[in-house]
Amino acid sequence: MSEKITAETRTEFGKGAARRIRRDNKVPAVIYGHGNDPVHVTLPGHATMMAIKHGGANALLELDIDGKTQLALTKQVQVDPIKRHLEHIDFVAVVKGERVTIDVPVHLNGEAARETLVVTETATIQLEAEATHIPEYIEVDIEGLEAGTQIHASDLKLPSGSVLLLDPETLVVNITEMQSQEALDAELEEAEAEAGIERDESDNDVDEVGAEDSADESTEASASE
Template sequence: MEHLPLTAWPRTTGHKGAINKDRADGFVPGILLGHHEPAITFKVRSGDLTRVLRKGGQNALVDLDLEGSSTLAIVREFKRDPRSRHIIHLDLQRVSADEAIEAEIPLTLKGKPEGLQMGGVLMQEINAVHVKGIADQLPTHIEVDVSHLSAGHGVYVKDLLIPEGITVLTPPDQMVALVAVKHGKEATEEEAEVETEETEAEASE
């Protein structure tokens, strides 16, 4: 996994007014934890953090530059404002490049399932898997090919193509995605709508 540079500045703790001012000025407050070292509070520019997450994903590995001192860390959590969806807080965890750590890796569905042509509906059951691996080897995401799925069939965690050296901790029989088959009232109502549209079209001719 690429180490992404992220510049940080010290910030004042314990003062809500100062934190709100930092946010208003375009900064995101954060905290650096781990390795049995003292917690360090900091702030980063919102735009810089957005670029890091866009490139490295929700588990981005960053080289945090704070007052000339560089620390390798992984994004552990970030919180968003429920209304604006802007990131309002960042948690980083110190790591070593060759250290085995646990992380949530996002799943990205790829392809158009065959079952959609038979009236099926693609449903994603989980959005990420819990894994353990060397920090430098963690993928930013895992692609899940669903193009071969017919109606009523799904793909499970045990079916995923996992990079070498990564151990999946999510149960292997956990469903990832399924092409569900419509039954009963829902399917009947859709068929009725199609028939009505066809009848109206014929009447207008």
């Protein structure tokens, strides 16, 4: 569903104008698309922030511009890295019934079996969907899945009307057996051996001496108490 926001057309541009807009707790934005000239608008800061948080990466806003309604899909959102307020938004104009290409994030649901490692190999899925029915995310259920399980793009459950544009064989989630520290150390030693890297024995000696010194200091401290 689209979020309704009242927008104001703007005629001032540049960094100075943008700063003045932000001081008034508003956000400068531009709407592109459908062969029309870009439309420059100003949006209410808080209401727009909440609408984008609710709609996610592909938030659809219903903008009221001078009494006319325009559906706008977010394409680029600039956020201040420190203050975290909206700095600028680029929109693409859309109409009801129009199909658009979007990237939708993957959300994992549940926990895999114990002693497994879950790796999200593909974080976003490219889809074609109707502009007013864009999914916020694609949910992937991993509850209880064992090591060796792989979930590909073709295995995803897509919302009705959405079409997968990604290669169906694309690996999305890979569940492997969690390795012990000993196994990791063994792999590291094997990789070093293949690369012709030799460990300096003196380094090992230094580590052992350091460990012994720490133990001695701890013993002396206990005795002094």
